[in-house]
Amino acid sequence: MSVIGLPNTRGQVRRRRLTPGWLGLTALAVFSLAIGPGIADPRPSVASAAEAPDLRTHPRDWAVSNGDLANTRATTRTPINSHNVKNLKVKWRLPLDGKPTFAGIMASNPIVVGDTVYLINLDSDVYAVDKESGKVRWKHEFNSPTVGPNGVAYAHGLLYGTTFTGAFALDPETGRTVWSRELLTADQGGIDVAPQVYDDTVVVSTVPSTFGRYVPGSMGIIWALDAATGTPKWNFNTVKDGDLWGHPEINSGGGSWFAPALDGHGRIFLSVANPGPLPGTPEYPNGSSRPGPNLYTNCLVALDSRTGKLLWYQQTVPHDLRDYDLQDPAIITTARIGGVSTEVVVVAGKMGKVYAYRADDGTPLWTLPVGTHLNDEGPLPNDPVTVLPGIIGGVETPMALADGRVFVPWVDNPGKLSATGGLELPDNAKGRGGLTAADVATGKVLWQRDLPQMALGAATVANDVVFTATFDGQIFGVSTATGDLLWTSTARAGIIAFPAVSGDLLLVGAGAPGLSASPVPELIAYSL
Numbered sequence: 279m280s281v282i283g284l285p286n287t288r289g290q291v292r293r294r295r296l297t298p299g300w301l302g303l304t305a306l307a308v309f310s311l312a313i314g315p316g317i318a319d320p321r322p323s324v325a326s327a328a329e330a331p332d333l334r335t336h337p338r339d340w341a342v343s344n345g346d347l348a349n350t351r352a353t354t355r356t357p358i359n360s361h362n363v364k365n366l367k368v369k370w371r372l373p374l375d376g377k378p379t380f381a382g383i384m385a386s387n388p389i390v391v392g393d394t395v396y397l398i399n400l401d402s403d404v405y406a407v408d409k410e411s412g413k414v415r416w417k418h419e420f421n422s423p424t425v426g427p428n429g430v431a432y433a434h435g436l437l438y439g440t441t442f443t444g445a446f447a448l449d450p451e452t453g454r455t456v457w458s459r460e461l462l463t464a465d466q467g468g469i470d471v472a473p474q475v476y477d478d479t480v481v482v483s484t485v486p487s488t489f490g491r492y493v494p495g496s497m498g499i500i501w502a503l504d505a506a507t508g509t510p511k512w513n514f515n516t517v518k519d520g521d522l523w524g525h526p527e528i529n530s531g532g533g534s535w536f537a538p539a540l541d542g543h544g545r546i547f548l549s550v551a552n553p554g555p556l557p558g559t560p561e562y563p564n565g566s567s568r569p570g571p572n573l574y575t576n577c578l579v580a581l582d583s584r585t586g587k588l589l590w591y592q593q594t595v596p597h598d599l600r601d602y603d604l605q606d607p608a609i610i611t612t613a614r615i616g617g618v619s620t621e622v623v624v625v626a627g628k629m630g631k632v633y634a635y636r637a638d639d640g641t642p643l644w645t646l647p648v649g650t651h652l653n654d655e656g657p658l659p660n661d662p663v664t665v666l667p668g669i670i671g672g673v674e675t676p677m678a679l680a681d682g683r684v685f686v687p688w689v690d691n692p693g694k695l696s697a698t699g700g701l702e703l704p705d706n707a708k709g710r711g712g713l714t715a716a717d718v719a720t721g722k723v724l725w726q727r728d729l730p731q732m733a734l735g736a737a738t739v740a741n742d743v744v745f746t747a748t749f750d751g752q753i754f755g756v757s758t759a760t761g762d763l764l765w766t767s768t769a770r771a772g773i774i775a776f777p778a779v780s781g782d783l784l785l786v787g788a789g790a791p792g793l794s795a796s797p798v799p800e801l802i803a804y805s806l
């Protein structure tokens with residue numbers, strides 16, 4: 279991946295080596311009352327068998343990073359809807375502290391369990407916050423900087439998270455460490471993902487980069503850990519055969535940036551990141567140091583959640599030259615395909631396309647391009663060429679799914695690339711974005727709303743309202759049925775974090791510099 283959250287690049291062009299970091303993070307929902315197209319379940323039964331116990335015992339909460347194990351980022355367990363969303367006002371603001379990384383201070387999704395909000399900053403420091411007042415109850419400092427998006431998850435009475443080199447479990451009442459597990463050393467890469475928890479297992483992933491620098495010879499590894507002890511149960515190498523395509527002294531690749539999805543058939547679905555180096559080097563232009571498709575990079579991978587055994591995979595961008603990670607979290611739902619109720623997996627990434635597959639065998643169903651596409655396929659020329667959606671573009675942050683519709687936040691941010699590794703980063707002030715709604719059964723576009731800046735705040739659905747946010751700190755609530763604007767607010771810092779909804783509360787982290795000369799990083803709680 280690359281990186282958002284870069285220092286403001288307004289009016290200047292910077293040249294640097296590309297990284298697979300998050301969003302290039304070193305380069306920078308009541309559903310509609312009518313049954314919508316595709317007739318998909320918003321919290322699909324296909325995931326129920328794998329639901330963590332705390333998702334059932336805290337039904338009004340947002341206990342994992344994407345709201346549920348199907349990653350729908352949608353809830354009907356809230357009074358917020360299209361009729362009253364205009365009444366959302368700031369309830370409290372929590373100042374965020376920490377040492378800013380490339381991305382800022384916060385890039386993750388807060389979670390809510392009972393009367394407590396939990397969040398993690400980009401120093402990997404964890405907060406427990408009173409949901410009613412916004413007062414900090416405790417803070418556990420790890421002082422382990424990461425580019426994010428990271429995040430925390432609650433299950434089995436424990437709070438799980440990651441540092442740059444490992445995973446941990448905390449006592450949610452006190453913040454005391456219950457266990458910690460180092461998974462790599464800092465010179466091998468890092469960990470930037472939110473954990474996912476199912477049954478008695480915690481899943482995290484390493485990535486082969488450290489703050490904007492590829493680590494030659496490093497490969498992303500999916501780790502399944504025992505939820506009670508942190509003991510490894512299985513792992514999966516996201517580079518096929520582990521040989522790094524013939525040149526481990528140069529190449530690296532793979533890893534995941536977001537929490538996987540789980541279904542009721544024991545399958546786990548992971549989106550895997552890109553290969554490196556990108557686009558190439560003077561000696562090996564156009565990635566010729568890594569010939570072939572570079573599996574399993576830019577793949578949707580289905581594994582047996584009990585053993586880690588590969589079930590199937592589908593690659594979206596073979597032999598990637600443009601940092602076009604398939605990094606967004608997969609979403610599981612059901613839709614009527616050919617008149618038959620079918621389990622479907624929907625995924626997207628920085629190539630600016632959304633893909634739908636059958637969950638049982640990976641059969642492709644449809645592909646939907648979003649945003650603008652220019653020079654985005656095939657080899658690159660020796661002289662720099664403008665590329666769209668760009669290395670800080672495409673679908674950078676998680677989608678949402680509700681009532682047969684998938685809601686896709688996207689970014690257009692042109693940059694220049696050449697075959698030998700030349701890179702001119704885009705001017706983030708000129709980035710634009712939008713939100714597209716599509717029929718989950720067919721991929722047909724239902725509506726689209728253009729946005730004035732990069733849509734980096736994911737999509738989150740509360741009944742018949744879908745929320746998203748942009749890099750300059752604007753927050754939007756629009757109708758899931760029509761895309762009409764219903765509510766807007768402006769934060770005092772840039773937004774690359776993702777909202778959570780619990781009860782009548784909308785929680786939005788504004789912890790990136792954005793385009794402001796003097797940003798005020800904070801977690802904002804809006805309520806009715």
